[in-house]
Amino acid sequence: MEEAKIVEHFENHEMQNILAHHTQEIARLKTNLEDLSSSINMVINALGPHACSKDIRAFFDDEAEQIQRTKLDLAHHKRALADNASPRKLDAIIQHHKKLVAELGNPMCQADFDFEALLARIRKT
Numbered sequence: 001m002e003e004a005k006i007v008e009h010f011e012n013h014e015m016q017n018i019l020a021h022h023t024q025e026i027a028r029l030k031t032n033l034e035d036l037s038s039s040i041n042m043v044i045n046a047l048g049p050h051a052c053s054k055d056i057r058a059f060f061d062d063e064a065e066q067i068q069r070t071k072l073d074l075a076h077h078k079r080a081l082a083d084n085a086s087p088r089k090l091d092a093i094i095q096h097h098k099k100l101v102a103e104l105g106n107p108m109c110q111a112d113f114d115f116e117a118l119l120a121r122i123r124k125t
Contacts, residue, residue: 006094010086022081029074036067 009015040063047056 018084022077025077029070033070036063
C-alpha cells in the first residue's frame with residue numbers, strides 16, 4: 001500500500017460525505033436534545049412542584065424516552081464520525097508504514113530457507 005493510497009482513502013469524496021453527514025446529524029441531534037430538555041423544564045415550571053397525575057407521569061416518561069433515544073443516536077453518530085475520520089497522526093502512520101516496507105526489502109529480513117519447498121512439504125502431509 002502506498003502513501004498516496006492511504007491519504008486518498010481519508011480524503012476521497014465519499015469519505016468526506018460520510019463525515020459531513022455525521023457532523024450534520026450531531027448538530028441536529030444536539031439541537032433536538034436541547035429542545036426536549038427546555039420543553040420539559042417549561043412543563044415543570046408551569047405545573048409547579050405538586051403536580052402528580054398519571055398523564056403528567058406518562059408525558060415525562062415519553063419525554064425521557066425521547067431524550068434517551070436522542071442521546072443514543074448522538075453517541076452513534078459521534079462514534080461513526082470518530083471511526084471514519086482521518087487519524088490525527090496520519091503522517092506518523094505513513095512514515096511507520098514506509099519504514100516497515102523498507103525493512104521488508106532489507107536482506108537481513110529475508111528468510112534463510114526455501115519457503116516454497118516448505119509449503120510443498122506441508123501440502124503433501
